[in-house]
Amino acid sequence: MKNLKLKAARAGMDLSQEQLAEKVGVTRQTIGMIEAGNFNPSIQLCIAICKALNKTLNDIFWEDTNYA
Amino acid sequence: MRKKKKLDERELMEMYKIEHYAFWFMFWALFSSMFIQLLFCDASFQQISGEWVVFMIAAIASSIAYYKGGHYDYYTKPGIKSYLLYSIIFTILTDVIIAITFYIHHNYSTIKGFVITIAIYGGVLFVVIFASMAITGEAIKKRRKKLEEQFNESNNHDK
Numbered sequence: 001m002k003n004l005k006l007k008a009a010r011a012g013m014d015l016s017q018e019q020l021a022e023k024v025g026v027t028r029q030t031i032g033m034i035e036a037g038n039f040n041p042s043i044q045l046c047i048a049i050c051k052a053l054n055k056t057l058n059d060i061f062w063e064d065t066n067y068a
Numbered sequence: 069m070r071k072k073k074k075l076d077e078r079e080l081m082e083m084y085k086i087e088h089y090a091f092w093f094m095f096w097a098l099f100s101s102m103f104i105q106l107l108f109c110d111a112s113f114q115q116i117s118g119e120w121v122v123f124m125i126a127a128i129a130s131s132i133a134y135y136k137g138g139h140y141d142y143y144t145k146p147g148i149k150s151y152l153l154y155s156i157i158f159t160i161l162t163d164v165i166i167a168i169t170f171y172i173h174h175n176y177s178t179i180k181g182f183v184i185t186i187a188i189y190g191g192v193l194f195v196v197i198f199a200s201m202a203i204t205g206e207a208i209k210k211r212r213k214k215l216e217e218q219f220n221e222s223n224n225h226d227k
Contacts, residue, residue, distance in 0.1 A: 026076035039078050 002037040005060045009053045010035075023052040091126075098123045107169055135204075138212035146205030155198040163190040 018028045033039035102119050105111035144150035167186045
């Protein structure tokens with residue numbers, strides 16, 4: 001599942017994928033794969049990303065489920 | 069001194085996956101190589117001893133590591149059902165191999181003798197495989213309990 005919240009948060013901070021990757025200590029490809037939903041980061045990496053973007057885990061990584 | 073890896077967690081996981089498939093390919097390729105040489109190329113044990121040593125090191129090292137971690141199988145849990153299932157599967161597979169080997173290398177005057185021989189081998193194999201699986205399965209169950217208790221004890225110390 002694509003992580004659009006991460007993409008939006010990154011854009012909100014005016015950061016490229018490469019810049020965010022450098023801040024967090026991973027490769028640009030990893031950030032790209034997380035945003036595309038092709039890789040599930042560990043909780044440590046999630047926290048590192050949230051800290052870099054000044055967001056909480058809920059803001060970026062919580063899945064919205066629609067209850068009918 | 070341990071060198072710090074220059075890979076992030078995603079790259080590390082991808083490399084582990086590659087190494088996982090490569091290991092299992094090599095493991096079964098070694099097994100097949102020994103099997104084919106012994107069965108169809110009339111090779112002696114001495115000729116395949118190198119492959120056998122490498123194969124056994126890999127098999128024993130993996131088994132010890134699995135036991136230490138309390139790991140049993142990808143698809144089943146240790147129990148009578150899985151012991152029976154795997155015993156039947158491996159008995160049939162091994163018995164077929166034995167049947168082919170015996171058919172190639174021996175001259176049976178009647179088919180009855182051949183069938184009885186294969187049946188006896190099958191029976192013995194089933195018992196041996198079942199017993200081995202039961203012993204290792206129960207050992208892994210005990211190991212898992214010990215590992216669970218280990219973490220419970222460390223939590224109590226934090227309190």
